[in-house]
Amino acid sequence: MSWSPGRRRNVQKLLTFTPEEWEQVDANWTACATDPRYERFADFARAALTRTQIRVIEVPPSPMAIRGEVRRIGININELTHLANRTGTVSDAVLEEAIDALERVDALIERLADEHERALADVWQED
Template sequence: MSWTEGRRRPICKKVMFAPEEWERAERLRQALMKESLRAAIAYRRWGEYARERLLYPVVEMPRVVLASDPEVFKSELHQIGTNVNQMARVANMSGAVTPAQLDELRRQLDRITELMEGMERAKEEMEARGGERA
């Protein structure tokens, strides 16, 4: 009689780890076990943990950290928005827009474009680094 007969899981696979790989795998299992009682019970044996991670992988979202402080972008955009709103109010009240006001509006819109391009560059740099701070 074979050891596989009558077993619910008759397929056995052996996995080899380098010492540092094993330490990392065990740290991940221990961290998960600390998170919840269910995990602590379910993953007492390493095979249960490995089977579940292989069959039901967890998609972990990388932590996103912008290269620059988002509050700086928010503050500058708020300031520009306030300026544009004030110019629009004056234009609506007077019924006319001076060339100087149009030039200022263009400068404010150019600044918005610069900020948006800076945010895009920061996002691309962050994605290239895998979402981690430089």
């Protein structure tokens, strides 16, 4: 059979579920089993995918993405600190300022991690 521009073609997609996801999907499908429209999983899935309202929820990015870079910065500051202590060419005030900056970066990462975890918890509680 040849395809023509006016002819509609079906699209088929393969979905993969984790065991936990499948357990939830199967429970939802089973709950609909009394409705003859959803005897086949394909009919249930089609209805669920085309009639369900999707909400996009913004979650702050995970600070884990920047943790490695900040760690490298911290290592560099430590190396500079050791060098300064050996050579005596950097004042204590400069060293303290570098340490304070690193502590502020660490606090920022912790705050970002907390915000990220709270946002994820809020998203899961809404469902």
